[in-house]
Amino acid sequence: MCYVKKSAFFCILSLFLLTLSSCSVKNSVKTSRNTSSSETMAKNQDIQKIELNDENWNDYFEIREENIPGYDKFGDLSGFAHMYSLCIKKDVQIADPNIYDFEITVEYSSTISHPTIEYDCSNQTFSIIDDGDEQRTTINQTSISAYAYIHNNSEYIVEDGYTKNYHENGHLKVLEYDTFKNGGNSPTERDFYTDVHITRVTGNLNIINN
DSSP states (O other): OHHHHHHHHHHHHHHHHHHHHHHHHHHHHHHHHHHHHHHHHHHHSOEEEEEEOTTTGGGTEEEEEEEEEEEOTTSOEEEEEEEEEEEEOTTOOBOOTTTSOOEEEEEEEEEEEOOEEEEEGGGTEEEEEEOOSOEEEEEEEEEEEHHHHHHTOSEEESSTTOEEESTTTTEEEEEEEEEEETTOOSSEEOOEEEEEEEEEEEEEEEEEOO
16 A cells, blocks of 8 residues: 555656656747847847947937927927937947947037027927027036837927927937927027037947948
8 A cells, every 4th residue: 555655656746847847848948949039130130339439429320400399288289399319320220229238428518598589389490589698508418328219218208298209210319408388478588508519429339230
């Protein structure tokens, strides 16, 4: 009787160990497939690592000055933003950031003045009718990563209601902006950003060679 119990116990134990072994093999195959898939994707891309500096950054990036319309929750025009953004040039394709990460730090300068501005929200236009006397220069730094580019910038929010597709237009970072409200006073005296430009760049960028 004791022999029968022991035999049954060993049979159950053997089945349990076989089940564990089978699960382990499946997980191993799954992991191997995922790794293989990533490696294949990497091999299929001709990747070039660029060490960015003050001389070559503008081969890959540009500063765009744009007027971006904004809308409220009902879809009515609420105003527009006058914006300076750091953008990827249209002919530059960043390598898959889940495989090849990048991080850069940009230092930029901007001039803040206090002019009198006349604006038209319906057409997203403005004109400076008096330069004003006040003017000062500021220096700022900002960091940009592949993670933020993919996960945080599917759209950017300048202010409540001011949104624009980020990824599609190659935007990486809003550097400076001013907003003009629909129904606000025009002309108006206000702080205003001009002469936004890059002063220093450091970091690396992985791009796909076409």
